[in-house]
Amino acid sequence: MTPAACGIPVDAEVHRPSDRWGFDGQFYAELALDPLLRDPQLKIALDAPAYRSRRILTSWLAWLGGFGRPFWILNVYAGLNLVFWTGFAVMMARLFPSLRLGWTRRFCAMLITCGIIESLRSSLTDFPGFVLVTLSMMIGRAGGAGVLALAALTRDPICSASSDSGTIAHPGGRPSSGMCSMA
Numbered sequence: 001m002t003p004a005a006c007g008i009p010v011d012a013e014v015h016r017p018s019d020r021w022g023f024d025g026q027f028y029a030e031l032a033l034d035p036l037l038r039d040p041q042l043k044i045a046l047d048a049p050a051y052r053s054r055r056i057l058t059s060w061l062a063w064l065g066g067f068g069r070p071f072w073i074l075n076v077y078a079g080l081n082l083v084f085w086t087g088f089a090v091m092m093a094r095l096f097p098s099l100r101l102g103w104t105r106r107f108c109a110m111l112i113t114c115g116i117i118e119s120l121r122s123s124l125t126d127f128p129g130f131v132l133v134t135l136s137m138m139i140g141r142a143g144g145a146g147v148l149a150l151a152a153l154t155r156d157p158i159c160s161a162s163s164d165s166g167t168i169a170h171p172g173g174r175p176s177s178g179m180c181s182m183a
Contacts, residue, residue: 025123027052029077032062033070055125057153081120084128085111091134129155 030045031037031052046052058080065080066073089111096107119127132151136144 023122032059035063084131088131125154
């Protein structure tokens with residue numbers, strides 16, 4: 001059918017998608033609909049299926065939380081960064097307990113930095129990976145290694161950044177027995 005036959009004026013401006021693919025979040029949401037990668041259409045829908053499938057944790061969490069139902073999966077995926085944000089706030093409150101006004105302003109500023117807000121807005125995997133690396137360092141030892149393995153399933157370069165990190169010392173003097181590397 002022609003545009004005129006559909007009632008669209010011929011001189012109407014036609015929206016054409018840009019050459020850009022978009023944000024990472026849209027690909028991981030698409031991946032969440034079929035985390036086993038069985039659908040042959042994923043090769044068309046994703047810009048780099050092999051690359052995206054290595055960062056599968058948030059897609060799997062959305063699929064599990066949505067009980068395999070597409071509408072629920074997409075809604076769970078959209079809310080995952082908010083869940084990680086809440087977990088990050090709890091972890092930071094545990095690491096830096098204080099009730100002073102100046103501390104409260106700094107704490108709130110830490111929770112709304114540009115990178116965190118962008119990750120929330122675009123459903124990126126960067127922030128969940130960062131939260132998991134931070135948690136792995138707080139836990140330390142074998143438990144921390146397990147959490148670090150989960151972080152590698154969100155964003156593989158994040159683990160290399162944590163390999164030089166030692167322990168997270170608690171401001172109150174209680175050192176956390178953090179983990180240095182997977183090797």
